[in-house]
Amino acid sequence: MTRTNLKYLELLSEQYPTIQSACTEIINLQAILNLPKGTEHFVSDIHGEAEAFTHILNNASGVIREKVDILFEKSLSSAVRTELCTLIYYPERKLEEIKQNEEDMYEWYRITLYRLIDVCRLCASKYTRSKVRKACPQDFSYIIDELLHTDSSDKNKQNYYENIIKTILDVERADAFIIALTGVIKRLVVDRLHVVGDVFDRGPHADVILDKLMNHHAVDIQWGNHDILWMGAAAGSAACIACVLNISTKYSNIDFVENAYGINLRPLALFAQQTYTDDTDLLDHMHKAIAIIQFKLEGQVILRHPEFGMEDRLLLDKIDFDDMTVLVDGQRYALNDNDFPTIDPKHPYELTGEEAEVVTQLISSFAQSEKLQRHVKFLYSQGSLYKVFNGNLLFHGCIPMTEEGGFYALTFGETPRGGKALMDYADSLARQGYYGQAGSDIRKYGQDFLWYLWCGKRSPLFGRSKIATFERMFIDDKESWKEEKDPYYKHVESQEMCEKILREFGLTDQYSHIVNGHVPVRFKDGEFPVRGGGKMIVIDGGFCRAYQTQTGIAGYTMFYSSYGIRLVSHEPFSGLADAIQYNKDILSTYVVFDTAQTRITVGETDVGLKLQADIDDLNMLLAAYRNGTIKEKHL
Incomplete structure (x- = not known):
């Protein structure tokens, strides 16, 4: 027995001081291994829909x-x-x-x-x-x-x-x-809840959802791009803050920002009111003001980081202010707006003094929001870019891939990384953006990287060639709006490719699956959430009301019990009042997807592996008691 092993067993003997206590624990743990595994519940893309989420959680x-x-x-x-x-x-x-x-x-x-x-x-x-x-x-x-x-x-x-x-x-x-x-x-x-990304944006009460998750007995979260955006805003990224407020003003959701998190939007409102004087209402002015600020701040991030490969998103310098057109991907488009008083054509990505003051005040307000900071710390502590759990690989967006089916390698620093290595490195950079020392270069880089994860080309949380925010706002020609998906989404239709991704993360069992969110399943168009010969499951079916006209349903959730995997499709929730007064439930339809040949036990799960390791350690302690290496401690 090595000295390290002996020291460990001596420490273990403090907890189990006699042969009898060690034997009792071995018997107890061995019995637990033979119980049916606990039920796992998977949800995704909640997007602030607190009432529907609460009901799904409750039922x-x-x-x-x-x-x-x-x-x-x-x-x-x-x-x-x-x-x-x-x-x-x-x-x-x-x-x-x-x-x-x-x-x-x-x-x-x-x-x-x-x-x-x-x-x-x-x-x-x-x-x-x-x-x-x-x-x-x-x-x-x-x-x-x-x-x-x-x-x-x-x-x-x-x-x-x-x-x-x-x-x-x-x-x-x-x-x-x-x-x-x-x-x-x-x-x-439900023994464990998995949230496969996107708690934030669109709906009005992401804060209520996070409060419920913080009180849940066992939950993990795989960050979505909307979550990472709010995490970046809380970390102090000016670009992320501008994006958050652009979305909030676009979807008339500023009450959530102000009331739930106490963010002071008065400086933005005053600036917008003084700068834009057309006949539209104040919310439209605020939306335009923060959008222009966003495009400037994003341009600064792109110019700081050529390794992000996002030069095609530098559009303010492509505007011809004489004929009010803009050059996008080699094509010139007419702008539907000609009022850009804060853009200097010679220095288009510089903030005006007034804009800079608004940004400074917003950064301070986000940093001082106790509730937001508490929620974001929870997302960091219980969340990650991906999770391997009980043989399944969970992530929100994609694993960036090449057209040929390889893992796309991105270079941040000096080392190209793809597949699992990229996901691990991106997770680390996301954390340094929040936890790095204030003012340090490592924290500043992490904050910029949080913005990249939100919308960057080849970002594993975004999965598209671009986010066409500028085009959708200022160009009527919808040809400019196209956002091409990462080749990943084409490749995962193949079982072989899904198995390749699973192997990259150490999963080779025939019952392993990829569990994905992010892309709504268009049920009304005949789409089904199971892809790749049954190796991939997409559980974003439209929790958010804004997506339900596209999907035709109100979301997919998934259960993994001791009997296997079941998918559940849900009809829209009519509201809490109807649920209480008329006992109206969400109409749910089950699809038995993958049935276990024999009932799955705790011993076949990740918890079971840990319990078996504990049993092995206790058996070593038992042997040490019996051969006299360690003495019993009778009280």
Whole structure:
């Protein structure tokens, strides 16, 4: 035994001081390995749609309704089962509504508690008793544990079981107990949540979504390009801040910026009002003002970093102010606007003094937003550019590829990097943009790189040749708007290419998949989210209302349980009020995609590998006790 191993086992013996304690833990861990794996829930491209996301989170993409139907389909009407589901999703709000209409609340409480306990028992059945207990709120942990593990049909325990329920009612704790119990159900039905990018933009309440994610028991996030944009803004990137505000003003979402994060937009509003005096409203003026600032700041970033390869995005110097045209990709287009008072044709990428002052104030306001900084730190701590988990590769955008099917190598610094090496390096640069020492070159470069990840050519989060913001705003000819996709999106139609990407990240199992977001699945046009011979799954189907006219549905989500993988397509959510008052759920359709030949156990997961390593270490400790290398520590 090496000295290092002996030192490690001595430390381990502090936690397991006797042969008996080590044996007990080995038995416990070995038993856990044989339990069914926990259910993973995958969502993507939420885009600020807090109500729809909350409902999907609460109903676990329809799985809770499925559990209720398993238990009560033969004994309760569909309407009663639906009301029970709504109670589980929104207990506080539903209780208020029920109290206004129910005549005998005592009897309703009694019956409902029995039903909820049955649902909770079914959800808890594949977990250890210890894990279930940890999922319970402390105030009710003992009571819930007793009710879940007491057989109410056992005559010896029947009075005991019924008296627990009766006492809960008598001491007027039924509401609190229902809220606790429904929370445990939702906690147990999903073991881990994966968010495959784009929490921000478009919809009005990304902050509400992030608050919910921060309170989730187990979540990871693969950054989307809209997330990275807000991360760059919080880090102090002026270009990212301008892009954030351009999107917010375009989609009339400045209330979110001001009210949710306390960003002071008054300096921008005053500047816009004084600079642009046409008949459009203030929001249009703000949109134009921040757009021009954005194009200037982006031009400065591009000029600082020729390695980004984005010189084709330098458009302000391509404007002919005499005939009001602009040269884009070798083609000259007429501009639909001739009012550019802040652009100096000789120095088009320089901010005016007033613009510079606005930018300085905005940078300060973003930096001082406590809530935004808290949310962005959470995105950094729980997020990454990609994740390998239980045999699946999760990322938002793409792995940049060549037309020939190789991994496109980008050179930042002196070393060309493609595939996994590029993703790892990009993740590192994204972190240094936020965590690098203030004012340092490494932090400044990281901030510029955060902007590049948002919209850069060959960026793994963007996946298109350009973002045609200028063209869409100032050119009516839609030919100039074209944004060509990275060759990745063509190649992943091939199973061989998907398997090549999976191998690049160390995944060779026949059941491994790429899980992707970013590109809406146009269901109404016949598109299906499964690509590459079943090796790739795209779960962006249109959470965002703005995309639903293109997709025809309201998003895809995915489940990976011990039985295999299921895709779920969702109809649009009619709103929280309808869900509470009329028990309206999101209509979801399941597609069984990849069924496991035998039920998957914890031992076959990443957690299982760690538990097996712990078992191996404990067996080493056991051997050391038995051969006398380490002495037991009897108290």
